[in-house]
Amino acid sequence: MHKQFPAARLLAATFAAALMQPAIAAEAPAVELAPVEVANLYIKTIINHDEASVAKLNAYLRPTRLAGQQSAEYASYSGLKETDAKFPKETGKLIADLFPATMRAAVTPAAELLAANVIAAKNGAACQAIKADPVTVENGMQTAAVSFECQVVKVPVAWAAAAQQLAKSSCKVEQCTAGLQKIAATYTSTPKQTWRAVFAVSREKNSEAWRNDFARETFDEIWEYL
Numbered sequence: 001m002h003k004q005f006p007a008a009r010l011l012a013a014t015f016a017a018a019l020m021q022p023a024i025a026a027e028a029p030a031v032e033l034a035p036v037e038v039a040n041l042y043i044k045t046i047i048n049h050d051e052a053s054v055a056k057l058n059a060y061l062r063p064t065r066l067a068g069q070q071s072a073e074y075a076s077y078s079g080l081k082e083t084d085a086k087f088p089k090e091t092g093k094l095i096a097d098l099f100p101a102t103m104r105a106a107v108t109p110a111a112e113l114l115a116a117n118v119i120a121a122k123n124g125a126a127c128q129a130i131k132a133d134p135v136t137v138e139n140g141m142q143t144a145a146v147s148f149e150c151q152v153v154k155v156p157v158a159w160a161a162a163a164q165q166l167a168k169s170s171c172k173v174e175q176c177t178a179g180l181q182k183i184a185a186t187y188t189s190t191p192k193q194t195w196r197a198v199f200a201v202s203r204e205k206n207s208e209a210w211r212n213d214f215a216r217e218t219f220d221e222i223w224e225y226l
């Protein structure tokens with residue numbers, strides 16, 4: 001794994017604004033779902049920002065959240081899409097700022113293209129929950145560990161490191177612009193790599209919704225692969 005861009009953790013955290021904290025207390029969910037099904041909803045909500053999955057996860061968690069005196073919605077689809085829309089400009093500026101001030105305006109379009117391709121690659125990751133381990137019980141809490149995997153672009157050098165290397169290369173404006181465009185192109189034309197991880201969901205009783213109070217932390221690791 002590559003070392004993260006200095007602001008990469010902050011970039012990933014921007015998506016948290018569209019995700020509310022899950023409830024502490026719980027009651028029966030609207031529908032009964034298996035741990036693998038719930039994990040898939042979290043995956044497609046947080047990684048892919050899939051509208052149908054956001055709606056279904058919100059409906060599933062709503063009784064639990066309301067019982068805990070939390071807002072009814074776990075995730076805001078409009079909020080996630082708004083963050084997606086802002087990502088190219090905001091991250092493009094971070095990339096452009098790596099270059100000398102005299103050329104930042106010139107390289108900004110290419111920097112924004114790179115950022116747009118990165119977020120598209122993240123949202124387009126093909127992910128699937130594979131299987132859940134047998135449920136364990138500790139202190140009255142049931143937990144199921146769900147294995148999942150994602151097919152993510154496999155670039156020669158991750159965007160953050162590649163942009164930093166280019167900025168330090170003393171390239172001229174045309175060369176820097178072309179270099180950023182070349183990095184951006186790798187996010188649309190490279191083979192895939194497999195990211196495998198485990199996502200745990202828990203509940204206090206059989207009648208409660210499976211949930212993960214720190215879901216985003218697991219899925220933020222996808223930035224290590226981009």
